[in-house]
Amino acid sequence: MLEIQGLTKRFGGLTAVNDVSTCVEKGKVNAIIGPNGAGKTTFFNLIGGVHLPSAGRILLNGEDVTRCRADDMALRGVARTFQSTTLFDLSTVLDNLIVGHRLRTRSGLWDAVTGSRRLRDEEALCRAKARAALDFVGLSHLERRLAADITQEERKRVAFALAIATDAQLVLLDEPAGGVNPEETVGLALLIRKMVRSGITVCLIEHKMDMIMQLADKIMVLNYGEKIAEGTPDEIRTNPAVIDAYLGSEHAEA
Amino acid sequence: MNARTGWGLLLLLGLAFPLLTDNDYHLTVMSSASIFALATLGLNLITGYTGQFNLAHAGFMAIGAYTVGILTVDHQWPFWAAFCLSGLVPVVLGLPIGLLSLRLKGHFFAIFTMCVGYILFLGIEKWESLTHGAVGIIGIPVPEALPTPFGDVSFDSPRALYYLVLGFLTLGLWVMHRIVGSLLGRTFVAIRNGDDLAESLGINLMRNKLLAFLLSVFYAGTAGGLYAGFVRFLSPDLAGVERTFDMTMYMLIGGAGTLLGPLLGALGVPWLAQYLQFLQDYRFIVFGPLLIVLVIFLPDGIVGWVRGQWLRRRASQPASVVAQEPDQQSTSVGLKGERHA
Amino acid sequence: MDMFLQQILNGLTLGSVYCLVALGLTLVYGILQVPNFAHGAFYMAGAFVAFQLMSALGWNYWLAMLAAAASVAALAALAGRWVFHPLRKSSGLHPMIAAIGLLLFLEASAQAIWGADFRRMPTPYTGMVEVAGIGIGQQRVLLVAGAFVLMAALQLFLKRTVVGATIVALAQDREGAALMGIDTHRVAMLTFAISGALAAAAAVLYAPINLVYPAMGSLVITKAFAIIVIGGMGSVPGAIAGGLIIGFAESFGAFYVSSDAKDLIAFVLLVVILSVRPQGLFTRGVL
Numbered sequence: 001m002l003e004i005q006g007l008t009k010r011f012g013g014l015t016a017v018n019d020v021s022t023c024v025e026k027g028k029v030n031a032i033i034g035p036n037g038a039g040k041t042t043f044f045n046l047i048g049g050v051h052l053p054s055a056g057r058i059l060l061n062g063e064d065v066t067r068c069r070a071d072d073m074a075l076r077g078v079a080r081t082f083q084s085t086t087l088f089d090l091s092t093v094l095d096n097l098i099v100g101h102r103l104r105t106r107s108g109l110w111d112a113v114t115g116s117r118r119l120r121d122e123e124a125l126c127r128a129k130a131r132a133a134l135d136f137v138g139l140s141h142l143e144r145r146l147a148a149d150i151t152q153e154e155r156k157r158v159a160f161a162l163a164i165a166t167d168a169q170l171v172l173l174d175e176p177a178g179g180v181n182p183e184e185t186v187g188l189a190l191l192i193r194k195m196v197r198s199g200i201t202v203c204l205i206e207h208k209m210d211m212i213m214q215l216a217d218k219i220m221v222l223n224y225g226e227k228i229a230e231g232t233p234d235e236i237r238t239n240p241a242v243i244d245a246y247l248g249s250e251h252a253e254a
Numbered sequence: 255m256n257a258r259t260g261w262g263l264l265l266l267l268g269l270a271f272p273l274l275t276d277n278d279y280h281l282t283v284m285s286s287a288s289i290f291a292l293a294t295l296g297l298n299l300i301t302g303y304t305g306q307f308n309l310a311h312a313g314f315m316a317i318g319a320y321t322v323g324i325l326t327v328d329h330q331w332p333f334w335a336a337f338c339l340s341g342l343v344p345v346v347l348g349l350p351i352g353l354l355s356l357r358l359k360g361h362f363f364a365i366f367t368m369c370v371g372y373i374l375f376l377g378i379e380k381w382e383s384l385t386h387g388a389v390g391i392i393g394i395p396v397p398e399a400l401p402t403p404f405g406d407v408s409f410d411s412p413r414a415l416y417y418l419v420l421g422f423l424t425l426g427l428w429v430m431h432r433i434v435g436s437l438l439g440r441t442f443v444a445i446r447n448g449d450d451l452a453e454s455l456g457i458n459l460m461r462n463k464l465l466a467f468l469l470s471v472f473y474a475g476t477a478g479g480l481y482a483g484f485v486r487f488l489s490p491d492l493a494g495v496e497r498t499f500d501m502t503m504y505m506l507i508g509g510a511g512t513l514l515g516p517l518l519g520a521l522g523v524p525w526l527a528q529y530l531q532f533l534q535d536y537r538f539i540v541f542g543p544l545l546i547v548l549v550i551f552l553p554d555g556i557v558g559w560v561r562g563q564w565l566r567r568r569a570s571q572p573a574s575v576v577a578q579e580p581d582q583q584s585t586s587v588g589l590k591g592e593r594h595a
Numbered sequence: 596m597d598m599f600l601q602q603i604l605n606g607l608t609l610g611s612v613y614c615l616v617a618l619g620l621t622l623v624y625g626i627l628q629v630p631n632f633a634h635g636a637f638y639m640a641g642a643f644v645a646f647q648l649m650s651a652l653g654w655n656y657w658l659a660m661l662a663a664a665a666s667v668a669a670l671a672a673l674a675g676r677w678v679f680h681p682l683r684k685s686s687g688l689h690p691m692i693a694a695i696g697l698l699l700f701l702e703a704s705a706q707a708i709w710g711a712d713f714r715r716m717p718t719p720y721t722g723m724v725e726v727a728g729i730g731i732g733q734q735r736v737l738l739v740a741g742a743f744v745l746m747a748a749l750q751l752f753l754k755r756t757v758v759g760a761t762i763v764a765l766a767q768d769r770e771g772a773a774l775m776g777i778d779t780h781r782v783a784m785l786t787f788a789i790s791g792a793l794a795a796a797a798a799v800l801y802a803p804i805n806l807v808y809p810a811m812g813s814l815v816i817t818k819a820f821a822i823i824v825i826g827g828m829g830s831v832p833g834a835i836a837g838g839l840i841i842g843f844a845e846s847f848g849a850f851y852v853s854s855d856a857k858d859l860i861a862f863v864l865l866v867v868i869l870s871v872r873p874q875g876l877f878t879r880g881v882l
Contacts, residue, residue: 074456086447099440103456112436144569365820369862536707542700549689550681
């Protein structure tokens with residue numbers, strides 16, 4: 001679904017991502033792993049439209065989206081979560097999610113001031129989408145809770161819900177299980193599986209090896225900005241280059 | 255009590271105010287406060303809701319005021335004709351400024367606008383042939399009488415001026431209420447939460463920030479035009495950064511990112527300052543530390559804090575009770591009165 | 596030719612003041628990532644403390660300057676502790692607003708104590724000195740010399756002492772520094788103190804040429820911000836370069852273009868540069 005060809009990103013003298021080519025496969029859980037500083041988040045930023053690549057191409061369902069900015073990518077169905085999600089703390093969880101579907105609406109200033117039919121309909125739609133997304137991630141009971149009052153794991157789920165509310169076809173998850181205990185990690189992994197079953201393609205960055213090995217259909221390993229291996233969890237687990245660079249060290253968390 | 259009732263009550267109070275006091279001076283204070291309340295609403299939109307700290311806000315208010323001043327005094331325009339431009343001229347000026355400045359994030363935007371504010375202030379002070387410089391513009395005419403079905407309404411009394419200003423404030427509040435309660439308002443809040451996150455939700459940062467910015471300076475300019483017709487004398491100080499700080503304080507005390515907050519702040523604080531009359535020129539000896547304490551201990555302002563408490567209490571109520579109530583809008587105080595699917 | 600040289604010297608004078616003020620500002624930004632809008636009030640406080648000591652207590656100019664620098668250093672450290680430290684976790688508006696609250700408080704206090712009028716600061720250096728065939732006020736020479744001495748001292752401090760190195764470390768990577776056991780809090784307070792001392796010194800050096808009044812900091816500080824943004828936030832060489840650039844630009848602009856417009860020059864330059872290069876002229880961050 002997402003084809004990446006020779007992607008490179010240079011920041012001044014530093015090459016953060018170097019000639020990486022891969023494919024994010026539709027309907028699968030695609031994982032990107034690698035030691036700290038390997039360029040994983042930069043890679044995400046490139047495909048998400050936050051950075052402009054120095055070289056290479058990105059094709060989404062055959063269409064060249066290399067130069068698309070993040071909001072454009074979102075419109076094309078590529079949603080993204082961040083390592084920390086800032087919510088409007090003074091508002092309810094549901095309220096925070098309503099803006100998730102905003103990109104698919106067309107109401108503007110005129111609609112707002114006149115209270116037009118379109119605005120009311122679109123607000124209802126966004127609200128419905130928000131509810132559905134919240135329900136999907138299993139947090140309907142938190143609908144009226146203040147965003148400031150939810151736990152870290154719940155925050156992660158809300159971040160997923162936001163991405164889902166955009167009606168995305170591909171969701172990029174940046175360390176979805178960061179700061180979450182092992183039990184909760186399993187829960188999040190199940191949620192990710194559920195997302196894929198419902199038709200969303202997932203690509204994630206994670207450090208928790210147990211989770212990745214169990215969850216991922218396909219893994220790509222980055223080191224120093226370069227792709228050093230790619231394949232199924234079994235293949236990666238036994239790949240000498242990977243073990244060398246990464247798994248051998250006391251890096252594995254969960 | 256729900257929001258509709260609340261706002262209605264406020265409006266009633268506002269309408270009744272001149273009847274509750276014999277003192278013209280009180281009317282003057284309230285009118286002036288209302289004018290700045292209107293401007294503060296604008297600041298609240300770009301800063302409170304969209305998270306961009308525009309330190310040049312007072313400069314735009316001054317531009318609106320000077321538009322009226324220059325056109326009426328130097329070019330003999332009738333007041334209302336000039337007033338029609340008081341909101342538009344700042345928007346026209348705001349467009350290139352916004353395009354330049356809104357590319358900057360966070361602190362840089364604040365610093366840049368601080369400098370823009372200074373440029374505006376210095377410009378007004380030095381461009382004597384246009385603005386009369388430091389001497390200021392005097393003798394702005396009273397707004398002409400407007401024809402109504404009930405006969406001409408003239409504005410040469412404090413009471414009439416008060417109602418005029420109240421009318422504009424009410425209108426401004428109503429429009430702002432519509433804006434912040436809509437999907438557009440939520441877009442602004444998303445931007446405040448974080449540029450990156452907002453962009454990843456498909457929000458075009460530049461377009462939306464610019465919209466908020468232009469709306470905010472429209473409010474500022476209109477308030478400036480009212481100021482010109484009310485005070486009838488202008489000096490470059492109106493563009494000074496201190497005025498923006500005043501409005502920032504009103505916004506914060508009440509609660510940035512709410513509607514009621516800045517309104518109460520803008521109306522209430524000048525009264526406080528009145529009672530502490532001796533403080534007038536030195537008001538910041540009190541208000542300075544107050545701002546600091548506020549920002550450390552009550553960052554959401556009074557109204558924001560109250561709303562937080564209220565929402566918390568509501569969150570812990572059993573679902574059946576809550577299900578009776580129509581859905582909430584996050585960006586205005588209280589209920590909307592409509593049920594959504 | 597004479598006039599040209601005169602403008603060079605003027606530019607140097609102005610630039611020196613701006614450099615000192617901008618240096619303190621950029622150091623604090625490098626450490627805290629917050630623009631200290633109250634910095635201009637430190638500048639002003641320095642001038643007033645010295646003024647009071649000299650006129651009311653008859654202190655010697657240099658002693659007064661020392662005392663001013665010391666007291667503003669203390670003031671700045673206190674500000675760091677009570678205003679900025681509690682807000683170190685908040686981002687966005689709140690630290691900026693707190694800084695503004697502090698600024699207004701200090702300005703209003705100064706006005707309450709000394710009134711809003713302009714005061715003359717007495718100085719023993721009222722004579723003239725010949726430099727390259729031009730007569731130039733002694734005070735100006737003092738200013739430039741003093742500024743360069745202070746800047747050299749600062750550089751030495753940052754590069755050659757352990758404490759200085761910790762400031763640099765903190766500016767480069769706050770979390771990393773904390774992990775290495777550096778007391779980020781104390782270092783931040785020290786940086787504030789240094790910034791305050793620099794601002795006070797600048798004020799006392801410049802005040803005899805200019806005047807002393809409560810609002811004297813506001814124009815200077817706004818220009819200082821323009822300078823550090825142009826030069827790159829947190830960059831010491833950037834602050835120095837920026838200060839000199841603006842100093843010269845204002846001096847030449849005032850003489851050859853229009854003296855009314857000279858105050859605008861810094862801001863116009865800022866607008867132009869930021870429009871073309873939003874991150875400033877020098878790469879940001881590293882001291």
